[in-house]
Amino acid sequence: MLKNYFKIAYRNLLKNKAYSLINILGLGVGMACCVLIFMFVQDELSYDSYHENGDRIYRVIHGSVPNDNATEGAEPSPFWVWGNAPVGPALKLDFPEIEKVVQFSGRGDLLLGEGDNLQQEEGVLFMDSTAFDVFSWKLLEGDPKTALAAPYSVVLTKSTALKYFGEEPALGQAIKASAVAGRSEDGDLTVTGVMEDLPSNSHFKFNLLISLNTFRQTRAEVFDSWGYVDTYTYLLVNEQFDQEAFQAKVPDFIERRNPETDSDYNYTIKLEPLSDVYLRSEAQRQPGETGSLTNIYVFSIIGLFILLIAIINFMNLSTARSMERAKEVGIRKSIGADRGSLIFQFLGESLIIVMISAIVGGFLIMLALPWMNDLTGKVFEINQLINWNTIPAFIGIIILIGILAGSYPALVLSGFRPVMILKGINKSNARGVNLRKGLVIFQFSLSIALIAGTIIVYNQMGHLLEKDMGFDKEQMVILDFNYDYRVTLVSEALKSELEANPAISSVAFSRSVPGSHFPNAYTTLEMSDGEMVGQAQPIFQVGLDFIDHFGLELVAGRAYSREFPSDSTSALVINEAAARQYGYSNPEDIIGKKFDQWGRAGQVIGVVKDFNYISLHREVEPLTLPFEAFASRYVSVKIAQENLPETLASMENVWKELVPHRPFIYSFLDEDFNQQYQSDLRFRQIFTTFSILAILIACLGLLGLATYTAEQRTKEIGIRKVLGANVGNIVGLLSKDFIKLILIAILVSTPVSWYAMNQWLESFAYQVPIHWWIFLVAGLISIVIALFTISFQSVKAALMNPVKSLKSE
Template identity: 40%
Template sequence: MGASLLIFLFVQHELSYDTYHEKSERIYRISRSFFNQSGEVNLHLGHLAPPFGPLLKEDFPQEIEDAVRVMNTTLVIKEEDKIFGEERFYFADPEIFKVFSWKVLDGNPEEALTFPDGIIISQSMAQKYFGDKDPMGRMVEVKAGPLAVMMQVRAVMEDIPENSHFIADFFGSMEMVMAYYGGYEELMKNFGSNNFGTYALLREGVDIAGLEAQIPGFLNKHLQVGSDGMTPSTWNNLHFWPIESLHLYSNLDSELEPNSSIEYIYTYSAIAIFILLIACVNFMNLATARSSKRALEVGLRKVLGAEKQLLVGQFMTETIVMTLFAALLALLMVWVALPAFGGFTGKNLTINLLEQPSYLLVFVGLVVLVGVISGSYPSLFLSGFQPVKVLKGTYKIGSMHEKFRSALVVGQFTIAIVLIVAVLVVTNQLSYMKNKELGFQQEQVVVLPAYDELIGNYERLSQRFLQHPAIESMALGSRVPSGRLLDAMETRAEVGGNLTAMDIRLADIHVSHGFMETFGIEVIAGRDFEFLQSSDSTQAFLINESAVRAIGWSSAEEAVGKALHYGPRRGYVVGVLKDFHFESLHQPISPMVFMIPDTRFHLVAFRIKQGEEQEALAYLREEWTAMKPDFPFNYFSVEDRMNQQYEAEEKVGAVFGYFAGLAILISVLGLFGLSAYATEQRTKEIGIRKVMGASVGAIVLLLGKDFLKLVLLGFLIAIPIAWYGMNSWLGNFAYSVSISWGIFVLAGMIAAIIAALTVSGQSMRAALINPVDAFNVN
């Protein structure tokens, strides 16, 4: 019950995301999907282009009460001598607090963002930057690339609850974003920059299906027909997502923050149910096995006039009272374990039955449910004793009851073996993901943001950096491996002698010379970009093997030299790269194109010599501080960020491991009790067999084989259940291990060995008893 309560707290927390908003049932996040010519979705973003929010509100006034946009970016904020890089800075429309219900402690949130320099900060950020001083009206310098503006604190809000699909520490006026895009009019013409989280507050009673049915017409009205004559609604669409569903159901190609999955909720809930069922089965088995101890009591009570219903009520009450005491002990266990469990899950979990009535209801419901399940069969079984046979000492447990008890043992070990298989599969998949050859060298690469001065003077500064003995190479990139591939443009390629429009999505990465060397990416045909080839900066493309296949070229060698038009660039393929995993193993390898531009560099990557990491980082920190004293030195390791993408799976594996171990332990305890009782019932038989010459081994085998048969039957039932469940889980990965028979055999062996050790201990003890003592047992 303690384990189940812990899991319930976690599940309840996951289900509570964004439900605290007063109008949560009317708030929708809008996403944008893109289709290929076959009508299949090849990209689905949780972000929209900037004009969509205002246009939706304008075109659908009867359905949409308000529409707001947020844009997340990492900024540097300076206040006197304090300088921090802030990842949770969101530019937002002034109406955002009309839609969301975050509590404001000071200032007017509806006016704060109407000022061009307005900024709203969280309570924790106010403490971080201003300490005990009043933050209202104070100025901070906000830097975004080349832009640096002074912004005034015009409101302070409570920290956004952690059960939110995104958490902001700052909300800033959209004026800075408009300036970046060239003003309001330019912003409202930009339908390609899908960087804005967009939310609609619908009016009461709006038919969401009816609203979505009008979106194709809306798109055709505001977007231009393509050069190929395709209407906008044939290549993209908008979708409305209830905000309460985002955390568990939305895992699109872009999200404001990573979400969880409803599958994990099902998984954790199933584990909690399994553990409770195993424990309830234990109770039923042991209660019925020891029924002879209470047979005389039941017989006498029936003779004295006790009705069956009264006896059932008595035994049920006893079980529920026992369950209540177990639940109180479970609460103590939860209270002790909650800090560690909360730290493991990354959630701030609490339990207070008095302040949270829903928790009290769950607690009472759990006591009653477990008590009824555990006590139902034993109560009916015990109350069914026949007084005459009991009092004569001729009452025996029927074969039907024995079969039912055996079925319960089979069920226990079926569950335990399913969990063992799950642990083995998850462990294998995690090992596979961490050790799979990715096609590039992720080790020893650290990445920093590429600021304008570095990009503008890259050739000179790169020579300076590369003089340090610990730095082997460096390169600029719009994205680096371990990120997501979200950028793509229209593609035309030379196929069969003709320049043909491609019905594919070719993801682009802008790089500098040395990118392939820095990441150890292999060129299998043609050549890499060359510094002395000036045309490489304007006409050359590198593509991967997946792009060769997607375009329709027969080989990498055929692709080299072919014409390729990508967006506004006209050029040709100079080389083909061996396929590598730019993204996590959740996604298949995408067709990719690399080019050398003079813009859109966001990151700079350094390959560091092994064993000299500290020296290199110290040097980079020193250089960074000298060149950008107003910017904090924040870097990440490509290897670490690649592994971070599998944190959810690692937690699932750990949870499976912990609770599978608990389930097995509970099963073993039940088997131990049953085998001890069965051995006790056959003590005289064992004595007779020993007198007749039976060996210790024969007696141990005699007593243990019946239980091992039940474990074997449980194993056979568990195989299809575990295979189906784990195949479904592996379906979340584009690349995964296969479930071999060896895993099932290993799981069965583990269960059999545990069961054998449990039963044989009792059997050995009985087999070694002196036959004389066996006949003296009452």
């Protein structure tokens, strides 16, 4: 009997080649898309799961809350991952449930090597010696207990060791480093370990680790100051650790251990589990990349949509063609077949199609993996997908999809009454038509929601990339010399030589540029009643010409000037948000007020208009721009658009002449700034790509239904043509029913997609409005796509010879 079922299924597939192809291809593409999205989602959810003790690793995040002296309405500050160093050892002493503490400091890039092998290495961390006790990083060479113990010792990743030493053993070798940890002279680092490269699903990103004791050699005071922010702290706790009980003890701990207090705010800490770090952390100043849980939900929903659309195609075509097998069912029932055996047969046919689709989907996945890697910036391999752990799950999913897709058609077909069928009467046909209409509405509701979502995503990303940020970023070349004091010594000569080029309009030095890293400073400033009040805010230490160079608009006072020598020591420029932070709604009122910041004291001389120096995910925050000539990292060069290669070559020649010991490293500010939106741009690409695939799968099913409808109405079309109907009449006849369904789908999908995309936009401080016309456009696009899909079959039916049409039965 089973052999007979397979034979019948095989014959039906061959008999209806077009419909079989649509079903197999639609399901295959749908399953492939769903699996690819699953691989992406699974990778995002797996971040940091490779640590053996990951469930016992926490990190400290730092914040402050208003106390009894705070101004009315004062709010808690955002929590930071970046914080002070003393908190780590103090926690270890006071809480026996903490087994290990590991701390590190991100001290920027480092110039390594010498001669022709001189490179500015990114991803450099000063790391505690306990790192290998807490994190599951495998050392290929060296002793994990001592590798990061001694000053000026370094652990390289495998790829970094290959870069500098090739195939030679790196352990014990010396590598020259420029101005390590604040030393004014170059020095050697000793390679004490080589570790495996970090897995891609790690929120840590580094290429080498220098011992934290190296940093202690020159800045020992940092490790005793509760007010100095430069350290990340992670904890390994024991099995009995209770996070809620720990948090209840924090206030007493802070009061007992922290000698540095603020008159208005109390410093506090919280713990974040390692499992929350990548997707669920709301703390600022992350040491590595973070993901978006909202995006995970969006992609999961899209994957489910695609699979549902493919299953709906199968159900629609199966129920639509059920009448063709009605006589088969009637005859089999009349000779004794029971309903259960018929259901089993039709479900079996469904499973066969699903299995063939799964094989097609597997081939599509293998073909699509390189493209998926480029699209997501990740590395997916087929062995991640197919192994002994996943095979049972895939078999189960195939059976589930087969049952879901084939259950209704099987129930409909097996429920036909043999007497009625053999007489040519089928009362269940109307029910099948209504089901197909409902499924088409549901299918196109999903498609229209995806089209509207794509339009909104593109609008938002265009807004991010094109919004006036309040500063000049076009044609701005950034030269990175990484705080090298020898460059600072020749800064005036470098500026003069560069500005001598007619293609260069201005040059400025600064510690930070928009979009780059910046420190925070505690600044005391005079209030209107004469009281000095302290606040913390970001700080851009800038050169004399920075404000004019970047085109920042002054709303009060003046910029730094060579006409006022005291500007270098006792003047301060702030932005409007900083003025409001101190209670000055009118920027003019803060001019001349006293300030004290990082050992500099004087008066506020200017207020610049707020500009977006950070990404548009966040509002403009208070910012101070003190003039500091010897704290720079970057040279910003504004150049003309014409003859760009020649201008860059000229700049490099000047650099090599005045700064021969450093490589010429440059980038463009607009590209650097937009790197903050890399994950958003990737989201747009993935969202758009899979939305298009979902719509194509929906159109594939619509094509099958249109073909079947045209076939069912062949005789009607012939009669209408004989009575004078033209091609336009026939096309309209076959299209209007589908258009009605799509109009209903527009009404269904609009509120749902508006709500979903409004939730997505909440992650941006600066949002595009969701206009009503977006849903109208999405609906029109879906109508055009549907008309284009069914037009070929409609025109073909309309052009058919009516004589042949009337002979069709």
